[in-house]
Amino acid sequence: MKLMKMVTVTLFALATAPAFAQVTVENAWARATAPGAKVAAGYMVIRNAGAADRLVGASSPAAERVEMHVTQRDGDVSRMRQVLAYEVKDSFELKPGGAHLMFVNIKAPFTEGQKIPVVLKFEKGGEMKTEFHVGRITAGSHGHHKGH
Numbered sequence: 001m002k003l004m005k006m007v008t009v010t011l012f013a014l015a016t017a018p019a020f021a022q023v024t025v026e027n028a029w030a031r032a033t034a035p036g037a038k039v040a041a042g043y044m045v046i047r048n049a050g051a052a053d054r055l056v057g058a059s060s061p062a063a064e065r066v067e068m069h070v071t072q073r074d075g076d077v078s079r080m081r082q083v084l085a086y087e088v089k090d091s092f093e094l095k096p097g098g099a100h101l102m103f104v105n106i107k108a109p110f111t112e113g114q115k116i117p118v119v120l121k122f123e124k125g126g127e128m129k130t131e132f133h134v135g136r137i138t139a140g141s142h143g144h145h146k147g148h
């Protein structure tokens with residue numbers, strides 16, 4: 001009888017565990033922006049210990065909208081392209097020169113040390129709140145593009 005009860009409790013716990021026990025976000029950061037800039041880029045590592053999922057959207061009170069972009073090399077030029085989802089199997093990395101979140105029409109400049117609240121929307125896991133820490137303007141591999 002006692003064992004039966006324990007099994008029931010365990011099943012209940014599994015059924016109600018938040019989907020996000022499986023998905024975690026590491027090292028979420030955004031680049032500081034130059035005065036007057038309308039967009040900012042955000043990076044992170046998404047880890048997924050569960051079944052494959054897809055990031056299908058993101059939003060932030062700091063920007064009019066948040067798009068998902070990938071960067072593609074086209075000869076010497078790198079171009080950004082908007083995508084509708086990122087496939088997240090075991091992990092997915094957003095990094096300078098690659099995939100990134102694009103904060104469009106930011107409401108105020110992103111300044112170093114600031115924390116930008118972001119809601120990530122996963123196809124299966126639902127919504128997840130996180131924070132992007134704003135780093136230096138020159139952080140990452142795109143610093144040399146400044147001034148173009």
Ligand SMILES: [Cu+2]
Nearest residue numbers: 069080100102
């Ligand atoms: Cu972009």
